[in-house]
Amino acid sequence: MATITSIREQVALYKGLKVRYRTAKGRRKVEERQGVILETYPNLFTLYVESQDSKVSFSYAELLTREVELELLSGSRN
Structure with a gap:
């Protein structure tokens, strides 16, 4: 089962x-959009x-409760 800590690490x-x-x-x-993860902080992350x-x-x-879903797009770096 996922935890906040494991989600933060991922x-x-x-x-x-x-x-x-x-x-x-x-x-x-x-709403479905594409973005790049900019920063990770103790309680949130920015795109x-x-x-x-x-x-x-x-x-x-929000990820834990599935209010937001993230999907990695084929390992592409900017």
């Missing part, structure tokens, strides 16, 4: 890699979303 391994993220935006709406030219942040708890 995300740290993805730092600098391109990922696809999916997050629920309420009432059956799902740069090129299509929006902006940063977004998510907590590791």
Whole structure:
């Protein structure tokens, strides 16, 4: 079973890699975008979303509860 610690360690391994993220935006709406993991912090991590030219942040708890899903895109570094 995944824990916050194991999720944090896994995300740290993805730092600098391109990922696809999916997050629920309420009432059956799902946002799906691609980004690069910029930084990892004790409670959250940040992604740069090129299509929006902006940063977004998510907590590791959102991954644990599956409010946010991350998928590594074929090991590509920028």
